[in-house]
Amino acid sequence: MSSPNLSASSALPRLLIVGGSGRLGRLLRHAWAGGANEAPQLLWQARAGRAVAESDLIFDPLSEPEAYLSAIAQADVVLNLAGVVRGDAAQLARNTDLALAAVAAAKGKPVLVASSAAVYGRAGAEPCAEESQMMPIAPYGAAKAAMERALLGASGVTVLRIGNVAGADALLGAAPTLEPRQIDIFPAGHGPLRSYIGPQALAGALGHLVRLVATGQPVPPCLNLALVGPVGMEALAEAAGLEWTPRAAPDGAIERVELALERAQALGLVPDHPTTADAIINDLRGLEELGA
Known part of the structure; x- marks a missing residue:
């Protein structure tokens, strides 16, 4: 791929984030606040009625193609966070529609598309590598896998299979409740093990x-x-000071999903040392200093 022409006013690339009003988009806004974490020049898209800031570009990526083209004309790179997490098959299929719309509007500019570790389904003891077969179990994972297949061969596209993001996940991102959270405990004595990343670490990786x-x-x-x-969810709950109660993991519960990260490490996106529950929680709590 030839080097695109970056904006003349700065060496920093201009990044259009599509889906900037969602939970992950809001976390990244705070993580990039003040130019930290290798922040590029940021352009945020939101749909009407969901703007977070006055500077947000307001348009629907699927029904307003001209506005999409105009927004991308201001950017060097597109990051597509827009997607559907739950719903019926037709609603979940919008993940593919949104990704293809980003690629079509980019007209050859680099596009980063957020996928999910959910495409791997029930992982074994070994970390899931990018060349591993996609075997999703949940409808959301199946929708993301279908999206990825639709993007195969598209020039300039990088699909990002993102692990659990602290603050955007079901455990740490859930609304406070009066009842303690229940966490599945497996026969080995631990809770679900997942590959995690904090929002500030994710912002740094994406910026790079x-x-x-x-x-x-x-x-x-x-x-x-x-x-x-991988980090145990019970360890995260303890590190975060959350009240929780154990329950026996039901049949079919997924015990471990760990991502192989050699590719990301080779690009300098993430460190090679293991993370901890405390480090994940410290990353998330650090956003409070940035006004999250």
Whole structure:
């Protein structure tokens, strides 16, 4: 890929984030506040009625193609966070529609598309590598896998299989409740083990990745993105000071989903040392200092 022309006013690439009003988008806004975490020049998209800031670009990515083209004309790279998490098959299929719309509107500019570790389904003891077969179980994972298949062969596209993001996940991102949270405990004595990443670490990884693709550096078409080593959900609950109660993991519960991260490490996106529950929680709590 040839090097795109970056904005003349700054060496920082211009990044259009589509889906900037969702839970993950809001976390990234705070993580990038003040120019930290390798922040590029940021352009945020939101749909009507969901703007977070006055500077947000307001349009629907599927029904307003001209506005989409106008927004992308201001950017060097597109990050598509827009997607559907739950719903029926037709609603979940919008994940594919949104990703294809981003690629079509980009007209050859680099596009980063958020996928999910859910495409791997029931993982085994070994970390899931990008070349592993996608075997999703839940409808959301199946929808993301279908999205990825629709993008195969598209030029300039990098699919990001993101692990659990602290603050956007079901445990740490859930609304406070009066009752303690229930966490499945498996026969080995631990809760669900997942590859996690804090929002500030994710912002740093994305900022670095945007610089790479904006300057034409070679990047694989698919990347796992998380921190090294799975973290137990009960350990996260303890580190966060959450009240929780154990329950026996039911049949069919997924015990472990760990992502292989050699590709991300080779690009300098994430460190090679294992993370901890305390580090994940400290990352999330650090957003409070940035006004999250």
